[in-house]
Amino acid sequence: MLAVLDDTMAQFSVKSAQISLDNAKHAYNLSYGEGASTLNNMQSDDTIKQAGDGVEALQENLVDAMDSLEKSKEQLKDAEKELADLKEEYDFNEDVDEIKDYADSIDKGTMEGLADYQAAMQRYQAAATAVAPVEAKIVQYKSAIDQCEASIDTIQKNIDSTYNKYSQAVTSTNISNGELREEQKEVSKNNISQAQLGMDQAKESLDTYTIKASISGVIESVNIKEHDFATSSNPAFVISNKDVMTATYYVSEDIRNTFTVGQKVTAEKDGIMYDGEVIEIGNAIDQNTGLFKIKAAIKGDTTGLLSGTKATIKTDTYHANNAIIIPYNSVYYEGTQAYVYTVVDGKAKKVNITTGLYDIDNIVVTEGLSKSDVVITTWSAQLREGVDISVIDKNAEK
DSSP states (O other): OOEEOOOHHHHHHHHHHHHHHHHHHHHHHHHHSGGGGTOOSOOOHHHHHHHHHHHHHHHHHHHHHHHHHHHHHHHHHHHHHHHHHHHHHHTOSSOTHHHHHHHHTSOTTSHHHHHHHHHHHHHHHHHHHHHHHHHHHHHHHHHHHHHHHHHHHHHHHHHHHHHHHHHHHHGGGGOOSSOOOHHHHHHHHHHHHHHHHHHHHHHHHHHTTEEOOSSOSEEEEEOOOTTOOOOTTSOSEEEEOTTSEEEEEEEOHHHHTTOOTTOEEEEEETTEEEEEEEEEEEEEEOTTTSSEEEEEEEOSOOTTOOTTOOOEEEOOOOOOSSOEEEEGGGOEEETTEEEEEEEETTEEEEEEEEEEEEOSSEEEEEESOOTTOOBOOSOOTTOOTTOBOOOOOTTSOO
């Protein structure tokens, strides 16, 4: 269990459902149970009325207490919003004394420094004057919430006690000297079934107020505290499962189309390499980045990785098989036409080529060359079609 949301209303629903269930069972047992024919010492009608009125009065008190609780919570929410606005207006995070600490840190040895100090102190005095009553209201509302919750607990206990007296008083009116009709007995049973269903639903609803982790892992950050308001936009907890770490990155459409599920990737973080594989390929453009989301599962010992950190992902995108690869700098262009110089019978020959994949060092030639061609890789101002070329045998002995 990570945390419990404010379940006061849910607790009240469970207790109300329990009272309804107990009422239904009492009514059935008093009319049809073993004690129906032997119970004596009947209570008077006045006693029944007094006990019933007592239960109703306490239930009204409970509703009033619940209303007060909700009102105090709304007031607390408004005051906390007001305090947050003041923090933003006067530029401090936790306590207004941050402004004073900042002022005290200013070097007042110059006119400019003295002016900055005076401005900061004026801002501190104004902030302190504005913040103090708001913080006092927050303390007051939190105290009121605690008092309301204590009152609700006391009233609920009194309801239980008063109801027991009421049920004893009602007993006398539910005793029958003869057999009641069978359909009345079935109605009583149905009342119990309906009350039990309400009880089950109330308990199920109560369970939703308990926040539990859906995975095993390490809690890396906690973003809520007591009396905070939970929102869907801010994660209450960040939990990482070190056994299943996932890297998320974004690529363009042409790169995305080269990926396959199961494709190997390498993640690098702080000089450490981690192996992984692609587990999810996005089918729609991410509206924030304009790219496609890719997810990869990182394998091995990932204890050194923290959730939310950045790493470098490497993988193959394009590749060429059985390709001719030549130095990138040996390729020249006329417009969009690529060409190289080869050596034929001791002379330079210009050959048009078609290129493919390349990087800063090498380029793939898909058409125009064969494996037996000798490509001139050194540049010279005199290099042109038909000039004499001398080939240096690097393997010759010096």
